[in-house]
Amino acid sequence: MSDESTTAGRDFIRDIVAEDLASGREKGVVTRFPPEPNGYLHLGHAKSICLNFGIAEEFGGRCHLRFDDTNPTKEEQEYIDAIERDVRWLGYDWGKHLHFASDYFEQLYAWAQHLIREGKAYVDDQSQEEIRVTRGTLTEPGQNSPFRERSVEENLDLFARMRAGEFPNGARVLRAKIDMTSGNINLRDPVLYRILHAHHPRTGDTWKIYPSYDFAHGQSDALEHITHSICTLEFADHRPLYDWCIDNLPVPSRPHQYEFARLNVTYTLLSKRVLTELVRGGHVAGWDDPRMPTLAGLQRRGIPAEALREFVKRIGVAKANSTVDLGMFDFVVREVLNRTAPRRMAVLNPLKVVIENYPEGQSETLDAVNHPDDPAQGSRQIPFSRELYIERDDFMENPPKKFFRMAPGREVRLRYGYFITCRDVIKNAAGEVVELRCTYDPATRGGNAPDGRKVKATIHWVSAAEAVPAEVRLYNVLFNTPQPEAANFAEQINPQSLEVVTGMLEPALASDNFAGAVQFERQGYFVRDKDSAPGKLVFNRTVGLRDSYAKVAGDA
Ligand code: ATP
Numbered sequence: 001m002s003d004e005s006t007t008a009g010r011d012f013i014r015d016i017v018a019e020d021l022a023s024g025r026e027k028g029v030v031t032r033f034p035p036e037p038n039g040y041l042h043l044g045h046a047k048s049i050c051l052n053f054g055i056a057e058e059f060g061g062r063c064h065l066r067f068d069d070t071n072p073t074k075e076e077q078e079y080i081d082a083i084e085r086d087v088r089w090l091g092y093d094w095g096k097h098l099h100f101a102s103d104y105f106e107q108l109y110a111w112a113q114h115l116i117r118e119g120k121a122y123v124d125d126q127s128q129e130e131i132r133v134t135r136g137t138l139t140e141p142g143q144n145s146p147f148r149e150r151s152v153e154e155n156l157d158l159f160a161r162m163r164a165g166e167f168p169n170g171a172r173v174l175r176a177k178i179d180m181t182s183g184n185i186n187l188r189d190p191v192l193y194r195i196l197h198a199h200h201p202r203t204g205d206t207w208k209i210y211p212s213y214d215f216a217h218g219q220s221d222a223l224e225h226i227t228h229s230i231c232t233l234e235f236a237d238h239r240p241l242y243d244w245c246i247d248n249l250p251v252p253s254r255p256h257q258y259e260f261a262r263l264n265v266t267y268t269l270l271s272k273r274v275l276t277e278l279v280r281g282g283h284v285a286g287w288d289d290p291r292m293p294t295l296a297g298l299q300r301r302g303i304p305a306e307a308l309r310e311f312v313k314r315i316g317v318a319k320a321n322s323t324v325d326l327g328m329f330d331f332v333v334r335e336v337l338n339r340t341a342p343r344r345m346a347v348l349n350p351l352k353v354v355i356e357n358y359p360e361g362q363s364e365t366l367d368a369v370n371h372p373d374d375p376a377q378g379s380r381q382i383p384f385s386r387e388l389y390i391e392r393d394d395f396m397e398n399p400p401k402k403f404f405r406m407a408p409g410r411e412v413r414l415r416y417g418y419f420i421t422c423r424d425v426i427k428n429a430a431g432e433v434v435e436l437r438c439t440y441d442p443a444t445r446g447g448n449a450p451d452g453r454k455v456k457a458t459i460h461w462v463s464a465a466e467a468v469p470a471e472v473r474l475y476n477v478l479f480n481t482p483q484p485e486a487a488n489f490a491e492q493i494n495p496q497s498l499e500v501v502t503g504m505l506e507p508a509l510a511s512d513n514f515a516g517a518v519q520f521e522r523q524g525y526f527v528r529d530k531d532s533a534p535g536k537l538v539f540n541r542t543v544g545l546r547d548s549y550a551k552v553a554g555d556a
């Protein structure tokens with residue numbers, strides 16, 4: 001869709017893998033998904049997961065889950081657990097290949113010593129600020145550090161003492177000795193190790209120095225015999241450094257890095273920093289708040305994993321960044337749910353209806369199919385009686401021309417039920433409509449009139465006595481602009497991102513135990529929330545039957 005090279009599930013990365021296998025350059029394919037455990041996974045990560053695990057599956061290889069846990073100040077066990085859960089939920093399995101960059105700390109340290117011995121790395125005593133200033137700019141070359149020509153012995157000694165914890169944070173770093181005049185800033189003596197007195201979720205207090213992403217990543221790939229190291233475009237400029245490390249170290253294999261465009265979606269910010277601030281700042285109820293684009297949030301909102309995989313398949317894999325319309329995501333979600341979700345009736349903004357010619361105290365049940373296109377889902381019985389609720393929006397006292405639903409004197413069909421005619425409108429002292437008095441035609445049971453007369457509308461309803469009240473959470477887009485800016489995200493939060501109503505549900509919904517979303521007929525897809533408790537039902541809206549966010553932004 002976003003790239004011409006994406007046809008029939010093929011893309012430029014799959015083409016490369018296929019060629020490498022065909023030419024014999026690689027004997028098999030090994031990929032990895034390498035999250036940093038500093039937050040929950042989001043929709044963008046789903047693209048990377050589906051790509052890495054998908055390629056491994058399609059080409060008979062394997063995909064590792066490797067935590068890139070090199071920054072202990074931001075990483076937590078909670079995130080490790082959540083990431084594992086979410087990758088599984090998405091439908092992928094790493095088998096025995098659960099790895100951590102921290103498993104390789106000892107080896108990485110030995111390789112750093114190797115570089116020192118080869119005269120390709122040195123300990124720099126300059127401050128972070130001095131290093132930044134002397135790195136130069138895109139147009140100006142950098143300047144050599146005054147510590148660049150230290151002897152191998154001195155470097156080895158200082159590096160060992162860094163490891164031993166003799167120096168405070170920031171006192172020294174280990175840098176690769178490459179080229180301070182390189183056109184690629186990443187090659188201007190990049191930092192390989194920094195001092196960090198911090199507790200690590202896995203290695204505890206063993207280490208006082210931690211490798212940089214650039215030093216850990218490629219070497220971890222090589223240790224795991226990764227063949228295709230797939231990452232997002234912002235790492236393209238790091239590839240020469242990735243290759244430099246691989247070329248200059250006695251690594252056991254030679255992985256190659258390939259870059260693809262990261263996923264951006266309208267009305268959404270896919271940045272862990274922003275998502276973390278949304279949680280910490282209390283803008284949302286947590287990482288799994290259904291308004292969050294996290295996999296945990298999407299799951300809680302009732303999005304099926306299948307819809308995520310299908311969405312990723314359709315957007316394809318491109319080499320140029322672009323933004324996908326949120327409408328496309330919702331479209332795929334609706335498509336999957338329309339096919340699978342059982343149907344139920346629920347009234348979200350109830351208006352009472354009294355059927356005057358239906359005997360008081362009497363009731364009956366009507367047969368309702370669970371899915372119009374899937375007879376295997378069977379049917380259920382729904383109660384019908386003298387007092388009902390219908391949707392307030394399905395009535396208008398003075399209907400305009402195109403409004404065919406309930407109005408004074410008008411006859412409509414109740415879904416799965418009878419024709420009813422509105423005879424009278426009852427209002428409260430404030431002039432608001434509080435009740436409709438109607439009559440029903442007993443001959444229309446099942447929804448058709450024997451005399452062949454037609455009605456123009458069918459509306460949903462519930463029987464008042466048996467209806468179950470529920471808290472229904474109606475979610476809207478979290479940001480009120482199609483291209484929210486990460487810098488001032490808080491100002492762009494949609495004040496109507498969550499609306500809570502008390503709905504009246506058909507009784508089956510109180511006892512149903514569906515794992516996923518159901519369709520509330522004519523409204524959208526809804527899923528039971530984990531906040532439900534005995535006697536308290538809570539439902540989340542997964543997605544409406546049609547787009548609503550265009551209205552939110554006022555650009556409809
Ligand atoms: P963020 O930008 O949200 O902070 P990150 O890149 O720091 O994310 P990592 O945990 O390092 O998060 O990401 C793991 C993998 O997921 C990386 O290979 C990264 O390139 C990929 N990834 C992250 N965001 C996206 C995205 N929006 N689209 C596609 N892939 C992504």
Ligand code: MG
Pocket residue numbers: 036
């Ligand atoms: Mg990252």
